[in-house]
Amino acid sequence: MATETVAPISPLTPPLAPERPVVWPPRTAARLACGIPVHMVERHSIPKFSLQFIIRSGASTVALTEPGVAGLSAALLRTGTHTRDEHAIDEELRRFGADLGTGAGADASWITTSGLSEFSAELIALVADLARNPAFPVGPFERERRNAVEAVRLERSSPSFLASERFRSVLFGQHPYSVVAPTEAQVQSITRDLLTAFHLTHFSPSNALLLAVGDFTPSRLVEQLDRAFHGWAGRAVEQADEPPLPSHFGRHVFLVHTPGSVQTQIVAGNLSITRQHPDWLRLTLANAIYGGAFHSRLVANIREQKGYTYSPRSGVNALRRHGYFAVHAAVRNEVVAATLTEIFYELDRIRALPVRPDELADAQAYLSGVFSLGIATLDGLAGQLATLYLYDLPEDYLETYRERIRAFTADDVLTAARSHFDSANMQIVIVGDADQIESQARLFGDVQVFDAHGKLLSAD
Amino acid sequence: MQQLHIPVEARTLSNGLRVVVSPDATAPVVTVGVYYNIGFRLEPRGRSGFAHLFEHMMFQGSENAGKMVHIRLVNSSGGILNGSTRYDVTNYFESVPSNALDRMLWLEADRMRSLRVDDENLRNQRDVVKEEVRMNVFNQPYGGFPWLDLPPIANRNWANAHNFYGDFQDLDAATLADVQAFFRTYYTPRNAVLLLIGDLDPAAGFALAQKHFAGIPAGSAPPSADVSEPPQTAERRGEVAEKLGTLPALAIGYHVPPRRSPDWYALALADRALHGGRAGRLHRALVLQSQMALEAEGGIHYPMGDVFDYNGPMQLVTRILHKSEFSSDQVIAAFDSVIADLRRSPLPAAELDQIKVKLRSDFYSTLEGGLGAHVPRFGLMHYLACFTLFDGDPNLVNSALDGFLRVTPGDVLAASQRVLRPENRSIVFRLPAAQAAQKAAD
Numbered sequence: 001m002a003t004e005t006v007a008p009i010s011p012l013t014p015p016l017a018p019e020r021p022v023v024w025p026p027r028t029a030a031r032l033a034c035g036i037p038v039h040m041v042e043r044h045s046i047p048k049f050s051l052q053f054i055i056r057s058g059a060s061t062v063a064l065t066e067p068g069v070a071g072l073s074a075a076l077l078r079t080g081t082h083t084r085d086e087h088a089i090d091e092e093l094r095r096f097g098a099d100l101g102t103g104a105g106a107d108a109s110w111i112t113t114s115g116l117s118e119f120s121a122e123l124i125a126l127v128a129d130l131a132r133n134p135a136f137p138v139g140p141f142e143r144e145r146r147n148a149v150e151a152v153r154l155e156r157s158s159p160s161f162l163a164s165e166r167f168r169s170v171l172f173g174q175h176p177y178s179v180v181a182p183t184e185a186q187v188q189s190i191t192r193d194l195l196t197a198f199h200l201t202h203f204s205p206s207n208a209l210l211l212a213v214g215d216f217t218p219s220r221l222v223e224q225l226d227r228a229f230h231g232w233a234g235r236a237v238e239q240a241d242e243p244p245l246p247s248h249f250g251r252h253v254f255l256v257h258t259p260g261s262v263q264t265q266i267v268a269g270n271l272s273i274t275r276q277h278p279d280w281l282r283l284t285l286a287n288a289i290y291g292g293a294f295h296s297r298l299v300a301n302i303r304e305q306k307g308y309t310y311s312p313r314s315g316v317n318a319l320r321r322h323g324y325f326a327v328h329a330a331v332r333n334e335v336v337a338a339t340l341t342e343i344f345y346e347l348d349r350i351r352a353l354p355v356r357p358d359e360l361a362d363a364q365a366y367l368s369g370v371f372s373l374g375i376a377t378l379d380g381l382a383g384q385l386a387t388l389y390l391y392d393l394p395e396d397y398l399e400t401y402r403e404r405i406r407a408f409t410a411d412d413v414l415t416a417a418r419s420h421f422d423s424a425n426m427q428i429v430i431v432g433d434a435d436q437i438e439s440q441a442r443l444f445g446d447v448q449v450f451d452a453h454g455k456l457l458s459a460d
Numbered sequence: 461m462q463q464l465h466i467p468v469e470a471r472t473l474s475n476g477l478r479v480v481v482s483p484d485a486t487a488p489v490v491t492v493g494v495y496y497n498i499g500f501r502l503e504p505r506g507r508s509g510f511a512h513l514f515e516h517m518m519f520q521g522s523e524n525a526g527k528m529v530h531i532r533l534v535n536s537s538g539g540i541l542n543g544s545t546r547y548d549v550t551n552y553f554e555s556v557p558s559n560a561l562d563r564m565l566w567l568e569a570d571r572m573r574s575l576r577v578d579d580e581n582l583r584n585q586r587d588v589v590k591e592e593v594r595m596n597v598f599n600q601p602y603g604g605f606p607w608l609d610l611p612p613i614a615n616r617n618w619a620n621a622h623n624f625y626g627d628f629q630d631l632d633a634a635t636l637a638d639v640q641a642f643f644r645t646y647y648t649p650r651n652a653v654l655l656l657i658g659d660l661d662p663a664a665g666f667a668l669a670q671k672h673f674a675g676i677p678a679g680s681a682p683p684s685a686d687v688s689e690p691p692q693t694a695e696r697r698g699e700v701a702e703k704l705g706t707l708p709a710l711a712i713g714y715h716v717p718p719r720r721s722p723d724w725y726a727l728a729l730a731d732r733a734l735h736g737g738r739a740g741r742l743h744r745a746l747v748l749q750s751q752m753a754l755e756a757e758g759g760i761h762y763p764m765g766d767v768f769d770y771n772g773p774m775q776l777v778t779r780i781l782h783k784s785e786f787s788s789d790q791v792i793a794a795f796d797s798v799i800a801d802l803r804r805s806p807l808p809a810a811e812l813d814q815i816k817v818k819l820r821s822d823f824y825s826t827l828e829g830g831l832g833a834h835v836p837r838f839g840l841m842h843y844l845a846c847f848t849l850f851d852g853d854p855n856l857v858n859s860a861l862d863g864f865l866r867v868t869p870g871d872v873l874a875a876s877q878r879v880l881r882p883e884n885r886s887i888v889f890r891l892p893a894a895q896a897a898q899k900a901a902d
Contacts, residue, residue, distance in 0.1 A: 015563075019559050048821065263598070
């Protein structure tokens, strides 16, 4: 068990100077004539800007009915429109000094780009064309579907993929958040018509959001966006009702057997809250003390004291409708039980006892400081904007984040840990060689063993 | 064309420590870095992986900031920290609110002056490093491919050809005496540069640097080392088993001309024509058109770095994952026909122009960006450090693009003809275990 050793701070340590004010840069909001809301932050550090076009429908929207369609649809967006083929698109982007990415996560699909501000009108026109007029050309469709088949085969060789696949499946049961990737057969069965239908149903001004950061004048940028999205009309988009979440009683172990593995990937956690929940920032603070920072208890314990792992971490992952708490560690096979013991020891400790005042102050300073770091870069600003608007947070969320974090007490941390770190009912996924780790895992609950393809091999 | 100008001021302390300051008042934060001019290329023989293991030891305690104290003081000042080991440098850096600048310099100076570590720290970090290697190499599809695979095949000088992450027996053999000797030899003020970037007044930055670092003894100059690589005269090939992945893979590396030579500038543009994303010729030919490959990416110093952040022999690398129904020979033939094109005809002017625009744009983002947003101006710090240590002039950051922007289609053609020759390259194959067994049975 970890003994709590607090290394002394030398009296020679320089004190912190008075803090300089941290001001979140002003945002400008607008609404395009077609209805899309736009949020902008002007920043002239380099002659570039970034634009995020976001659709509030993603993989989970179709995970139970047409798995893989959102992802493949996003991949195809850049492969041709009614007036541009993919080579023309790629060359235009290079000419604008631009990078462009398309993708779909659980809750959203997106086109993100970053390019030289001197080409902003042209780049915006290109993004709007990709968003509005994708052709889903047959040649690229066949190619991308085949590549997606290879990709889903390949990801089964990645321990972290196998861990997250099993973990999400266990936590979310029949809910669409249970699916992190389609199967090979599901990808094979996707047709071009399904992609076209997904686009028609979900890509609509009423379901879209635009976020821009960088070297531009907001009024001019809005003019350029208005011109590019002029006349875009789309259907009203209804988000489907979702099935209920499963309840979890007791700890259970789900072992994904990868014969010969020289390391074991551990993920343990429970369903949790979203950013909308009143406890969100309290829980963020509790997590920073538990395992969310380098100086956190879990990292100090299983990395710096015991050397079990290189990269332990914990996090509260908030998707739009539900969140989950997860602890991750990749450890050598001999210490799977020892690591789980420490994971639960630290969880039970933070649930049982108030954190020390210095730990609380350290974590508060850490979170509020790291938040300031995020303001310093275009990527950081873009990320914070996306969090605010994709998750529909209160408009003053960013401006008040630091003071709210700093106002919490040890009691707040204790309450959050007790409410949301569900130690007794945590689900444990381990990916590794069953012959070496199954008996260790059994100490923590009944064990179901799966192969890498999800086939149940044995169950207690 | 808009030009970006970065303010740079530099001084050298009496003990030889170079100090570079770049003020930027965008946000009330600073990024502090210390770069030592020692990377994995020069670690001691019989101690593969030592430079990286040593990097871990620099977080284990110094005279006035014991184990976990350094980390705690950075985090509790509102900052984050990390380090990395590269071919020719090892870096340590913190990003913090600017009111913690004094404290960060004190911490960095304390570990430059007085590393205080013991056998328990060494055992602990050896275990941590082994899990790092297992996670990133042994238990990862295509782990270490090709950054660990290609150097032993392509190079003849041990400095360039050994296992940079470290053989476990070498990691086990490392002693506390090795740690102390390495520290004394390479971790001296004269072998380092201190970078201060962000919300600070340069004069105040230099004063703080003087206050904390000036008293550290200069140490002796590190021994000179020969990292040169004999010219290659015939193609080299090798194989590495792929235990996890499902697709065959191969990587091709050409030795590149010396940094900042005319051919190097031209080859860097050839590289961007070949790689450089989806518009790159290799991606277009192998992934989009012939559809043999799922990935065809690469670059000079790929995937560990770029054209600026190394100082010695280096390779232009292409990494290809391809479909099983195509043989390696077919893929290499397709690759060769792209190379042959580049060696036969000058780049069309429009293509070269686009590449230059993209190069400039990428450079700006690298300077501004922050390793996933939380180390503001990491790229600027990194380039200032490399230009100081390798070229003696941090201000090169303001002219670094010029040599590339002057390159003509004729230059690219000539450099491609001189460099992209079969006898100047090495190929490593990663065949998935199941397919390798099948191949052996056929």
